[in-house]
Amino acid sequence: MAVSQSDHIRDAVAARERRSLATKFADWIRTRPEGGIAVLFVIAQVCCVAAALMWPDSFRYLSEANAAVTLKAIAPIGVMALGVGILMIAGEYDLSVGALYSFLSIVCAHWSNYLGGDIGEDGGVWWAPFAGLALVLALGALIGGFHAVITLRFVIPSFIATLGGMLLWKSATLFYHGAVALRFKPSEPFRTIFGGEFGFLHSSIIWFAVMAVVFYFLLQHHKLGNHFYAVGGNRNAAVAIGINPNRTKTIAFAIAGAMAAFSGVLAATRVGSIQPGGGLGMELQSIAACVIGGAALNGGRGSILGIVLGTALVYTIQDVLLLTRAPAYYFDGFVGVLIVIAVVLNTAIRKTRG
Amino acid sequence: MADRLSSLDNAAEKRDLVPVGPPAGVNALFEAREVTKRYGAFVALDKMNFYIGPNEVVGLLGDNGAGKSTLVKMISGINPPTSGQLYVGGKPVSFNSRADSEAAGIETIYQDIALVDQLSITRNIFMGREITDRWGFMQHQKMQDVAIDILGSAVQISGIDDPGKEVGFLSGGQKQAVAIARAVHFKRNILLLDEPTSALSVRETEHLLGYVRDLKKEGTSSVLVTHNLYHAFMVCDRFVVMSHGTKVFEAAKKDTTIEEVTDHVIRT
Numbered sequence: 001m002a003v004s005q006s007d008h009i010r011d012a013v014a015a016r017e018r019r020s021l022a023t024k025f026a027d028w029i030r031t032r033p034e035g036g037i038a039v040l041f042v043i044a045q046v047c048c049v050a051a052a053l054m055w056p057d058s059f060r061y062l063s064e065a066n067a068a069v070t071l072k073a074i075a076p077i078g079v080m081a082l083g084v085g086i087l088m089i090a091g092e093y094d095l096s097v098g099a100l101y102s103f104l105s106i107v108c109a110h111w112s113n114y115l116g117g118d119i120g121e122d123g124g125v126w127w128a129p130f131a132g133l134a135l136v137l138a139l140g141a142l143i144g145g146f147h148a149v150i151t152l153r154f155v156i157p158s159f160i161a162t163l164g165g166m167l168l169w170k171s172a173t174l175f176y177h178g179a180v181a182l183r184f185k186p187s188e189p190f191r192t193i194f195g196g197e198f199g200f201l202h203s204s205i206i207w208f209a210v211m212a213v214v215f216y217f218l219l220q221h222h223k224l225g226n227h228f229y230a231v232g233g234n235r236n237a238a239v240a241i242g243i244n245p246n247r248t249k250t251i252a253f254a255i256a257g258a259m260a261a262f263s264g265v266l267a268a269t270r271v272g273s274i275q276p277g278g279g280l281g282m283e284l285q286s287i288a289a290c291v292i293g294g295a296a297l298n299g300g301r302g303s304i305l306g307i308v309l310g311t312a313l314v315y316t317i318q319d320v321l322l323l324t325r326a327p328a329y330y331f332d333g334f335v336g337v338l339i340v341i342a343v344v345l346n347t348a349i350r351k352t353r354g
Numbered sequence: 355m356a357d358r359l360s361s362l363d364n365a366a367e368k369r370d371l372v373p374v375g376p377p378a379g380v381n382a383l384f385e386a387r388e389v390t391k392r393y394g395a396f397v398a399l400d401k402m403n404f405y406i407g408p409n410e411v412v413g414l415l416g417d418n419g420a421g422k423s424t425l426v427k428m429i430s431g432i433n434p435p436t437s438g439q440l441y442v443g444g445k446p447v448s449f450n451s452r453a454d455s456e457a458a459g460i461e462t463i464y465q466d467i468a469l470v471d472q473l474s475i476t477r478n479i480f481m482g483r484e485i486t487d488r489w490g491f492m493q494h495q496k497m498q499d500v501a502i503d504i505l506g507s508a509v510q511i512s513g514i515d516d517p518g519k520e521v522g523f524l525s526g527g528q529k530q531a532v533a534i535a536r537a538v539h540f541k542r543n544i545l546l547l548d549e550p551t552s553a554l555s556v557r558e559t560e561h562l563l564g565y566v567r568d569l570k571k572e573g574t575s576s577v578l579v580t581h582n583l584y585h586a587f588m589v590c591d592r593f594v595v596m597s598h599g600t601k602v603f604e605a606a607k608k609d610t611t612i613e614e615v616t617d618h619v620i621r622t
Contacts, residue, residue, distance in 0.1 A: 221494075234472075242456055
């Protein structure tokens, strides 16, 4: 009975499959939030390259040094934004990731050094930094789970629960280690795996790419990803259909916590030392990157490509300001303007399609 | 106020006159005995008795706030009773989540639709029941093929030709049709329809009611919650009228008239 009645749908689906690549691409840009941000990103890159060609001496965007710095610097905030973005898709926030970034990288360095993982003169114990990393990834997931329990058990906004978390872990950092910098020069092969250079690629950007691919498959192809979108988009519908929203959200919180830890360790490995206040402000930057990439503030919307492009766009602004020797405080202003433009664009796109 | 009180007395009086359980010889697929649901001081269901027999369509009627949706949510598992006992196939069960009612083969079309606007039609249909490989990765092509089949059956949905379309861009009727198609696809023993026709066109409504009749022939019982007594009379075999959280009237279609049922809905 169903067969003949579904034929017109099959035909329509087949017709869409037959569209030329160019049409498919144009439709993608027109209809997907990350399509719009991709256009914005390409325009920004074209402008930067054009400016670099016109003023090669004063605007060194295309210089090798700039490319190398970009590829190093983008990974920590990007890795953090991946976790924050998944949590936002599931309908919650985490304001504590910046504080966790500092706290957990210090815990990692502390234990790695304690177990003899400092490279020193004799090369250090090879497994110590790995143990430190494993410890803080687990701790990050646990702390994320703890935020989830507070948020879901007492039915309070995650904004508040993790605002409390941010202050708590910030002071935990100072309690644990004080306000001084901590040396983190891990032994091999940890140093190469997480902080080495492979040709022009810094290993941190490779890790960012790997995590982005892993989370892409989780979000778009695994049923858990479908549950993140469902719980963030319409919690009651998810419950009515048999998805456990608390379990799903707890997993998302744990991912955000673990990614904050990973991001902190990546940055520490690159720099070689950790400032206890280094992560402050990163939570808002990573939320900004997700929002610019098309994640909705009330959940259910967002994509990995959007998060990656949002991160890249935020970093491009920072880079351009650095290259033009603009004062550092310009950065927040530009990111602020970009957030508003991106959300206005996304809303406009959503209104015109469908 | 005096009116209200006397109607409450009236309801309590009437409760003693209506049958409590299924008649002798009927093995109920599902039964709720003396179920009560309290929200703080408010009593949404008050010692309600309700059963669903094999091969029947039950019309669950009553004015707004009578407790119909509370009862439907209880049978769906998302709203456990404060007291009372549920039975499936004569065995006592407790429904504490949607998973419990799903295991009993019960599927629901909710009044408030229960779709996620941000997800595609296919992903909504398979939400929580994704077709996956053993690692939990979704098999998109399979899901799309089934979704296309589902969309063509049950309700003829006007204007949907893309299972990848986001549900947020569908009209109210189309959304309802997607919810219906989903429930119809996954149902096994019992289909609950909570105000399913409120956003459907006349033609879509006819089609849906006809489908409910067909399901009965295939052995799936249904509960139709509706305000529209004419729809109820078109498909239902038995009527249960609720008021103030309890049952005030129950009769088989052959033993009653539309006038009598209407009378009970508006008087109580």
